[in-house]
Amino acid sequence: MTTLSQVAQRAGVTSATVSNVLRQRGKVGADTRARVLAAVEALGYRPHLTARALAEGRAPTLALMVSSIANPFYPEFALAAEQAARQHGRFLIVCNTNDDPDIGRAYLDQIAGTLSDGVLVMNANICIEDLQATARRGATVVLGMWEKPHQPPALPCVAVDFHLAGALAARYLIALGHRKIGVMVGGGVCGVHAERERGFNDALLELGHGDAVVHRMMVHDSVEGGLQGGAAMLAAAPSITAVFATNDLPALGLMHAAADLGIKVPQQLSVIGLTDIQGAHQARPALTTVAVPTAQAAAMSVALLLELIAEPQSVAPMRIAPAPELVVRASTARRSD
């Protein structure tokens, strides 16, 4: 591999001059600059990013820890985070924990502070204690989408008001006249969807319809989870006219369960999800949902991470992402009697 000094030798300058040209630092005359660039080109020299990062005391990557890259929400978040990272000259390592706290811990132990100096964590089913231990060892950790802006965590985060997201779904179903509602709560060990359900229930109470939820179940946070749970719910509670799923994936699965049973959406059953993944507007009927600001939260998370790497703070900052918004599509309708 070509070295900096070989480039310097060919261009007839010092290594420091080559370095200045490549980093656009210091004063270098136009002729010298051209000679250096010609030598770089001729020898195929590329600055050694890893070495340079080590020399400068910073690592060249950011890590994004996600619970399952196969869940389509995470690639959408990763795409936005990767673009934001690249704009800042960083590469994004995507670490997939498979919802396994041990794999999460292994990633944190092995890459945080070495290969990556910043870690962005997305619902990766990692105990906050492990994350705090990582932060104490000198790596910067940011939680990418904290669900409870009213309860800041002990780590820096970008918060999205999921309580409001749940409330928007409840208000819309009540406004459509639905009074017998099913709720599908997605989630795993870490119970991340609790805040969404709380927002939904709090809004029902405020509207004087605290008794509207006639069936409530936990489902795996996936299309399959919604399909299986949906079949069970529609069999157990045939009186329901609307279902709120705390995530789009189970909402889509529920629509498939309804199709399998010959139940028409939205004529016989309204379905509303939460998140607004690509699959929501692509579905038939297109899914009504409460959209969370995925791309903005990703960009804000990367920006916060880089700020904290540059200037660590003693207090864990929390940034609030734009508010969730109701997106009305074809899977919801007024209750028909």
Add this chain to the structure above:
Amino acid sequence: MTTLSQVAQRAGVTSATVSNVLRQRGKVGADTRARVLAAVEALGYRPHLTARALAEGRAPTLALMVSSIANPFYPEFALAAEQAARQHGRFLIVCNTNDDPDIGRAYLDQIAGTLSDGVLVMNANICIEDLQATARRGATVVLGMWEKPHQPPALPCVAVDFHLAGALAARYLIALGHRKIGVMVGGGVCGVHAERERGFNDALLELGHGDAVVHRMMVHDSVEGGLQGGAAMLAAAPSITAVFATNDLPALGLMHAAADLGIKVPQQLSVIGLTDIQGAHQARPALTTVAVPTAQAAAMSVALLLELIAEPQSVAPMRIAPAPELVVRASTARRSD
């Protein structure tokens, strides 16, 4: 950050002994080993992967270049590649080129051979010349899913027989009695789906039905592409009874277009895709498709990459992944007259 020598000092041993304990090399007594591990724990020391990798002359990551992480096929491939990489103690950097050859080139220039010593390329819309230039500069490049096993490329690859995949789709539609068929060819600049269409057409010729394709169009390789193209195709060629899409995404979009027009799948229109992404079996009706061995190809690609990093070869090897297979679901049926 704690250094190796601080650990050694605390444990009362040499740095070499600490290193031996951590790498499980050399002979170290049980007591000494316990003392070293206690010191590692107490000081929160972690071996500096990047530094070690540089010292050992290898970089600690593999890079996966994909054209769009938002296309659900790539996260499925990335998931399998990431798991294979992790089993070999490597991390996988996912680089998203957004189908832009310039971004692809920038990634190759900046990470190949420095941050990553191996690059796995998935249809990333990068010219083979750029990849060869990268390989000449000392980085190992493997093409993750080469579509033409009969025409080996100039670079190492894992090949999948997409000609056969197209042929399987044709044979199945002909067996179902379809004689007026639409073909949707997905793809962009690099024309990666040409081999799939060729396999489809070659099989039709072999079966004596070379005239069965009555409508053929190019579409963007996405659900939206299939939706827009499908609406146009169904309006322009109402006589078709079956459509082969060269990828599942446009096949799913076509099913949505049919639903929007009130055309029943499969009673009035059979639809077959190619790939078998998660969305295929999740769709309603579930999509008949030709499955390609995504997870196996990913694991084989990582294995080949690591073999070539360890022992470079003068001849570019090609490994053949398991053959594609027809997966019959609910979106296809016998032609009804």
